[in-house]
Amino acid sequence: MMTAMAAWSKSPILLVLAAGLPVAGAALAEINGRVRVIDAGTIEMAGQPVRLFGIDAPADDQLCERDGAPWRCGQEAGWALAARIELHWVLCDERELDGDGRLVAICYIGGRQGINLNAWMVESGWALADRRIATDYVGQEAAAQRERRGMWAGRFDVPWEWRRAHSR
DSSP: OOOHHHHHHTOHHHHHHHHTOOOTTOOSOEEEEOEEEEETTEEEETTEEEEETTEEOOOTTOOEEETTEEEOHHHHHHHHHHHHHTTOOEEEEEEEEOTTSOEEEEEEESSTTSEEHHHHHHHTTSSEEOTTTOOTTHHHHHHHHHHTOGGGGSBOOOHHHHHHHTOO
16 A cells, blocks of 8 residues: 555656645636626626736727727626626636736636636637737637627727727
8 A cells, every 4th residue: 555655756746736836737826706897807806806817808998899880898898797707606716916916817607617707708709818828718719700709799909909009
């Protein structure tokens, strides 16, 4: 019979975990609870803002164009996220802290086997895959564009360019 220590010595991953070293792709921390939507790319949990990892959503005041008329795509994107979450409990796996010290995470409704909110926002067309950070949601973005969902139903400036042009 193998002891726990002997088993760890046979597994490099278990040795890394036992030593407290980070594993590539692993979450840094897990938080869960009820949330409030701040905007289409940020929720608040227990008073702490949490940015959705790997996506870039339009700002609340960003306008897009649909059927030749301007529409508040940023506001509608935030409403879509709020409607999807409703009163569900949300689980977030921290990936990093941004330059402002805010938590950046992958968040789920119904646990990790449930709905990935980051992927859902991109697949619904309310956010873009942020290739500057990760390519996790590129397939969902292509599907949203092909099906003309969310912002893809009209014309829009990509969120990072819109923010740069409209920074205060």
